[in-house]
Amino acid sequence: MTRPQRPDGFLRRPDVQFKTSRDLQKPMTLIRAGLTLLFLLTTLSSSGAADADLRGIIAKFATVTDFSETGAVVRELTATGDPAVERPLAALADGNLYVRTADSMVLVGKEGDGSVQLFDPLSGEAVGQASEEDITKITVNNTLRRTIRDALGTLTLGSKDPTVRVAAADTMFKTPDTANIEPLDAAIASESVASVKALLEQARAASILVSDKPDADKLAAIALIGARGDRNAVSLLTSVEASASGAVKGAATAAIASINSTLAIWDAGQNIWYGISLGSVLLLAAIGLAITFGVMGVINMAHGEMVMLGAYTTFVVQQVIRTSFPGLFDWSLVIALPLAFLVSALIGLVIERGVIRFLYGRPLETLLATWGVSLILQQAVRSIFGPTNQEVGNPSWMSGSFAIGQLAITWNRLWILVFALAVFGVLLYVMKRTPWGLQMRAVTANRRMAASMGIRTPWVDALTFALGSGIAGIAGVALSQIDNVSPNLGRGYIIDSFMVVVFGGVGNLWGTLVGAFSLGIVNKFLEPYAGAVLGKIVVLVLIILFIQKRPRGLFALKGRAVEA
């Protein structure tokens, strides 16, 4: 009795459940999570009389001899409609319900080292320990497990927590059963939340379809399910279509077609979202390049490595936080942003002063020299941090997802989109509205004139390059959230970034924005047809052809000045 005891009879073994096919188990886990809450509420209020009745039924488990008898007891328990039966039933389904040989008490057990901890099946109070010889496990088979699961689903319909009811309705929709109709009818009658009620009605409709109710009811049910319009509805209707005949079959076919056409629109929407998401990544990666290449005409092949350095800065920041200030973990990205900017900008400054400034006006040589720099940076990072991927965690506000209709949107992708647009906005502001931006543009337009007006052109060059590099660094912070942080991180982005800048039109920030998003969306729309790799190849070929048609990109400046 040294170990702390928790009343968590049916929250057991979550680890095992996660390991076994996660997706399948998720709804159940959810239900159980809800049920724990429910249980805590109900144990406080459950009346003594009902308690005695339940104990009487539970005691029958001690005398069952085969699965069908166990099933009968389960049904009897379910029929009480008391949420308290949740605990013993869940324990039974998991094979954790035992009979103590000494006194034929039915108890929930938790296997520990060599002995089993025993708990009361209703209250969850610990009632002692027993060795495995002293108790007998009540065995279950798959049919029984399904019965129990359905029973649990029905039970939770009466829950006070709407999320539990929603989960129950969902489960019942996916596993329609004639037996569900009655409890659902009762639940619908007492349901007060409109959205939950609709789900319950859909679940009921699903059950009607597998029942032997008249065709008229089934047609109404199909209409109801057709209105639901998601993939579960399609799979349900597909099975109905296969088994039914006549008007029902026709209605199912029509409903499937209609749902599918709606889903196609949602799919397109999802593709657009994926495309926008990819576009925001491309924008982040390319935007620094748009400055160094577009404004200065410097081909920085080490640009990807600046991104990589930003990602590694994030890694280092998170390491420090993990070891020293664990409470700050959610702030790690915010802390990493300025640091990543500084690290990359500083290295960019060193590269500009040390290499690039000697090569101005020789773009091909710049390309080669910066490629060399990129090799050095890569190898340096590999030597310091090792060649393997580094673990960069997502803060809580970056993880998880939410749905809009049939669209699934993950928080990290959304935040990266917001972040990319924010960086773009800030950069646009810097370029157009600040004195520094004005100097940058002046130097771009006419270097000698700018110099004679007292602008220190070498400093403007160096700072512009540092700015471009720094932005690559903060892009690395964002990309560390969705990509593997390894020394090769930058390599993957450099060609794409160049494509974006060249496609959008060099020297034009808006062109980069449009280029990034259009390439992202085109890429994602090609993927379903051509596959990810072929889609990318097609995009590359299209860009190659496009550049040949419009060598200066989508938003190119025209005129004699351009070529002079």
Place this chain on the structure above:
Amino acid sequence: MITGRFFAAGADRRIAITIFILLAAAIIVPLLNLGVSPASAFYVPAYIVALTGKYLCYALLALALDLVWGYCGILSLGHGAFFALGGYAMGMYLMRQIGSRGVYGNPILPDFMVFLNYKELPWFWHGFDHFWFAAIMVLAVPGLLAFVFGWFAFRSRVTGVYLSIITQAMTYALLLAFFRNDMGFGGNNGLTDFKDILGFNVQADATRSALFAASAVMLALAVFFTWAIVGSKYGKLLMAVRDAESRTRFLGWRAENVKLFAFTVSAVMAGIAGALYVPQVGIINPGEFEPSNSIEVVIWAAVGGRGTIVGPIIGALLVNAGKSWFTGVLPELWLFALGGLFVAVTLLLPRGIIGMWDSWRGNAKALRAASVAEEAAKVAVPSAISKRARSPARNPGEWSLSDPEPQAAE
């Protein structure tokens, strides 16, 4: 006629010496490998033969690149693609030669196709059981790709870094494509486990020596042809396009055709290099399409001296020998060394080893004699190139400008 010029009194001595050394190596190295007892001090071990044979293929690739980069100013970052395509064409022949000796013993289908459940040979694999067909494909496939690519690119006047970037995108696209299993080229494993070439065992010392000799002779031939091309009126035109493209247009030359010819010839040379490379290393896989490989070729040419014929060969041999040494002794440091080489050569040695040598010798000469004018016509042409490529005679629309200051990309 061209040969006549070669043997004429004015023939470039450096070219003649290079060709002589290559031909001599083609005879002597195999002799020292096969005819001398392993105990002798003159014995050349088989691995050295294979290694230097590989280097000679790289040298041929570097020479091919230099024809377009050094002489025409087209910095192709995709020459590795042509090299790999030539290699794949040869690899397909070698795969077909395995016949039923593969793991699965299928007389027609190579092992990877059996593994991937191919029912029959894809159409593009037909004919590769004949060496002559494979040999034609070695020339035709890279040549055709270069022709089509160049035709589009040069006609639309894509120049400078834009061209470099799209050549890089080209090899990147091919890399992705060849990684796919359903392309029918063995996916990321590529083609390997070769057995025979023309009926001889590829692993045998004699075959390796023969391949070495073939590489050396082919490089010698390529040196001769490049020299002939560069020395012709067309070669002068090529350099004219490099230095002042729009001037050639206003003189009535079609600069795009000038470039296209050089680009195609260069791609064919790269393809031959790849075809000789594959039987010597025994494998060809999509990794050869890596953009980084193509950029590495550029540095070979730059180290030796671009715009010269001997330079890229020396550069390729030196850098690769260095790579072998580094990866054997200090593998951690190789990328630092290579990266440093990129930076150092562009900053400190823009004309490469040959260029340095020439200017040093040129200075020494200038002190001595007034016969410089005569020399300048013959010797200084190659040496003046890399420097002059950036001197003020630039046209509107050109990328490189004389002033050492940044130019906006527009």
Place this chain on the structure above:
Amino acid sequence: MSKSNTILYLDGVSVSFDGFRAINNLSLVLDKGEMRAIIGPNGAGKTTMMDIVTGKTRPDEGEVFFDGQVDLTRHDEAEIAMMGIGRKFQKPTVFESHTIEDNLMLALKGPRSIFPALFHRRSAAEARQIEDILGIIRLGDKRHELAANLSHGQKQWLEIGMLLAQDPKLLLVDEPVAGMTDAETEETARLLKDIARDHSVIVVEHDMHFVRELGVKVTCLHEGSVLSEGTLDFVSADERVVEVYLGR
């Protein structure tokens, strides 16, 4: 206005870059065998006009005819050059890594495709032509020197020599005496007058002494169209021209 008997005929030509009208309804006619000087302040559209004639820039509207019948807007630079229009750039543009002789050889009239160039051998006739031109541009003793080693003025002459080698019907010469000494300028004027005897020539120049020396009809461009046309005395007496140059 009839196109026949003209070597160059521009009518209502306009071109704009990003909203800026570089050439605005320009009309210009050059008779066969005529030499014309074009003057005008910076940005008047002189170079753009040459770009249009030589096919570098396509006009947005207007007609450009060569030799009375050939529509130049349908051809590119190389075709136009082959028809017989030669052009000298404002900034001397020669092949710096080639010798003077090779520069001329590449410019010599002849087939312009790749394979003949690959197997080309210099004929006696070509050698003679090169010899002649070297004499005209006075670079005979430097024939084996690299063009890069020439002085600015010599490069200008080499470029003119390359035009001669091309043997065009019409020469467009952009600022031929920029950066030349007075003596060289005089020499160049004499050279151009020589050339004009059997070629049509358009000379763009700022140097009024030089234009006076040429003694030909003058066209003054301003903001992309013709402001005034006539003898130099007439044009320089024109009040609008004075206004444009001196800014009131």
